[in-house]
Amino acid sequence: MASIQKKIIFLIQCEDRKGILAATATWFYSRSYNILHCQQHTDNNEGRYFMRIELDMKDLQTTRKELEDDFSLFAEEYKLQWKCRYSDYKSRVAIMVSKTSHCLYDLIARNNEGDLNCEISLIISNHPDLELIANQFRIPFYYLPITPETKQSQEEKVRSLLTRFDIDLVVLARYMQILSSDFTRAWQGKIINIHHGFLPAFQGANPYLKAYQRGVKMIGATAHYASEDLDQGPIIEQDVVRVNHELTPNGLRDVGKDVERRVLARAVQAHLESRIIIWKNRTIVFDVEG
């Protein structure tokens, strides 16, 4: 959709201090940038300041490199941590799956409809079941099975594929394997997982069975960045659905698929639209706009 306004997005965080907003806004204004949108958050407990700025790309009078070099001088002075993204760049995404297809279908369909600004570059699975779907959509599919003996070598193959395909974001769309600490550390803030439970409740395996046994009246799903500790990474998005006594563990699983789908999709979309800042084990997720 060529008509859509192109944007430069800055994600900034720093220690909170007087004048940071004035300085930043003035910096952009003095270089003739129109701030289309500015979102901020101050965590007074932590004394931490967070900011997301959208600029109109048509105000860009230099190369991207020059803008970034220029800004990095300012950032150094004010001790800012920052990232800069351009909305005309399509992130390259790898989806990892096992046997369940609902999240995979959903992400592909949303991307085809133009709702996710990305290219789904490859699908990796430890099972062959979903190759058919990959073929339907002409997405490269890699079947990399796992046995206790091959776990490490399989992961090496995965990581080398991610490098080869120049991947920006990995989405674990119901990938039922645990990644090594090495992997999650190297890809920190770049792997999104969907957990089929309302974390921190029902960590680990079989959350729907646990939910049934505990007799909960709502079930949920949680999308989070993968971290070394299973199901402990920074939460991006959660949602729930009301259930009642009529549902068996299988019934809960069926009902839960819908929540998993939309929670994962929202988290991936927020990441791809550069609306997330991670701080310690929490996320600032700025509101969608437009």
Place this chain on the structure above:
Amino acid sequence: MASIQKKIIFLIQCEDRKGILAATATWFYSRSYNILHCQQHTDNNEGRYFMRIELDMKDLQTTRKELEDDFSLFAEEYKLQWKCRYSDYKSRVAIMVSKTSHCLYDLIARNNEGDLNCEISLIISNHPDLELIANQFRIPFYYLPITPETKQSQEEKVRSLLTRFDIDLVVLARYMQILSSDFTRAWQGKIINIHHGFLPAFQGANPYLKAYQRGVKMIGATAHYASEDLDQGPIIEQDVVRVNHELTPNGLRDVGKDVERRVLARAVQAHLESRIIIWKNRTIVFDVEG
């Protein structure tokens, strides 16, 4: 999934009267049927009684025809309106679309995952845009364009396709054309439409623009049976999502797609699982179980 219990489902309605539950339950018991599940509703305003009964199909000792003939004698005596369905029958569904793909993708994906007990037998559109998707999933696609002059003849072609493909249910998955009264009358209770507004608010065209202009804080979608009067048929399912001042009419439309998808899917699923009884302009939708 051959292991799933096969069921016979009776949907019954009648004038409310003492003893109707006892008589019905006894009728099935005396023929050695185990009632797996029984849901009822009495509308005391209307003096109307509604019932959904699930029997275990392995208790069926006669032909289906014999069961139905036998029950019809009982039904006559008690003046019951009724339908009988067998869970091993896959309903044949036609999906009608225009240019927007999100509901179509969603229904196909859910059916492929086994969440809808149906066969999507054909896709009909007044635009050629979505043929690619039909091809991807090897579903017959019929492009039947409409001009003011051809509106009637196009509808005749549609209806003849529905007959030829032996269709049980038509789903208007964002089909942006109005059906004739003749059509909706002939297919009463067999056409489900998704309206991208929270009916009865925002009837007619451009509901997201109207929602923006009115400054609402939630937007919604409504699935209903098509009737002669546009957007006036019996409502099956509704849902909403919270929005804020950040969203333009286009933003509302994007956010609304998710609600449309799941509202339509839930309505279609309820219909296919024989959980809906229509009475006047209202629906009784029995809870999902299992």
Place this chain on the structure above:
Amino acid sequence: MASIQKKIIFLIQCEDRKGILAATATWFYSRSYNILHCQQHTDNNEGRYFMRIELDMKDLQTTRKELEDDFSLFAEEYKLQWKCRYSDYKSRVAIMVSKTSHCLYDLIARNNEGDLNCEISLIISNHPDLELIANQFRIPFYYLPITPETKQSQEEKVRSLLTRFDIDLVVLARYMQILSSDFTRAWQGKIINIHHGFLPAFQGANPYLKAYQRGVKMIGATAHYASEDLDQGPIIEQDVVRVNHELTPNGLRDVGKDVERRVLARAVQAHLESRIIIWKNRTIVFDVEG
């Protein structure tokens, strides 16, 4: 509101078996009772059958005692566990609080508006702070402080008050003390607690701080029957509210008050309307109607 239809309500559970619905419905029909409403649930995993029946009280041609004696013969034959309630009886409720008033205010206000069919007979607290509210509404207030030494004797005083006031239901409306096993066993199924967290997440103290630290995107509340094991009793009702990074632990607490209020109120209402059956550690909560 004298005009409201009076009802007799039976709550029944038993091992599932063929013909139980026919037998029960026929039993009432043969005694000329009109079944106003019948709700059922079969737990196929557990092989357990649950039923709630509403009869029109004007069909009662015997004393209540005679009805119950008569039914108990039938129940014995079919091995039913059952309870019988009459909607013209106002349950006597004791509310226990500490210092926080929002749930107390809410329950009193709802009862004054006629939304809970009960009499709030007394308020007990381990702090004097809320006596003013009790006085405003002319409800007896007992201040029974607790020290580590007096914990047991305080509880004895509480229990003797409950007996003296002929209490049917105890509501822990943010009572920040743990009851003894003796107490919860003796009052099993008759004490409802509100936990300010989405159980089983955030058990124990300070759930809002824990929720903040974990960075969850929704917070919730859980109403459950008190049991020996803290925060482990059968869940009656849960709800959540969406939160974001703007909220500190105190902000979460403020936002959470609204969820606590309505979750507790709904649970108490379901109990008072005899819509709950407990089975093992789960509840069947039949839908509200009317």
Place this chain on the structure above:
Amino acid sequence: MASIQKKIIFLIQCEDRKGILAATATWFYSRSYNILHCQQHTDNNEGRYFMRIELDMKDLQTTRKELEDDFSLFAEEYKLQWKCRYSDYKSRVAIMVSKTSHCLYDLIARNNEGDLNCEISLIISNHPDLELIANQFRIPFYYLPITPETKQSQEEKVRSLLTRFDIDLVVLARYMQILSSDFTRAWQGKIINIHHGFLPAFQGANPYLKAYQRGVKMIGATAHYASEDLDQGPIIEQDVVRVNHELTPNGLRDVGKDVERRVLARAVQAHLESRIIIWKNRTIVFDVEG
């Protein structure tokens, strides 16, 4: 709660233009104010810019009058519309009711718990029914009945009471009378009404009956500023609750009370916390924080 940080809040709107954020942030910074919180919104359709700024009151080195005079020079230069509020000021609120008490109780209880930063200065009703509640909480109560002949003179009495009590905000907490255009014009942006329907659906009288007849699957409530046109003013807050076929119009009304309560409370709270800007017939409602 004396320990809570005192704040100065600016609500600003103007035509959108480059540099407005830089200029405003710099203005406050140059006068040594710490911006605790800054929220913005740009409506690109309308070319309109909206801003809410929270300053730390302990940075105030002048009188309030001096600050406002100083800022008004800046505002004139940049053509800003603005308001300035101080969080240590308790707004004076009048509540108008008819016979229904649930919203009244709820607002009083929330205020007593410290959740609304206001003083409920008086209650006005066209019926005597709720005087008891006013007395319980020692709030002045004025019974001003209405007949077709006295409608105008009654309204004059109401308006003179609002003046006499120096009222900042009028809350119509289920006041079942229509105010004159004169009144709503004079009090524009200062009267909040709760409508017991999901506007724009079910305008006018008896929304629950209409909702029943239309067979909707969710009912809602809408809080909005009163305007000349009935039920047409700027919407502040909406919410819904899922309902099913079991509920009669009276049942819907009972279920709806809960939504009315919390929608009205959230709207009043947003107004009292100076989080709302009105523009044409829409509201910008900035997120709660803290």
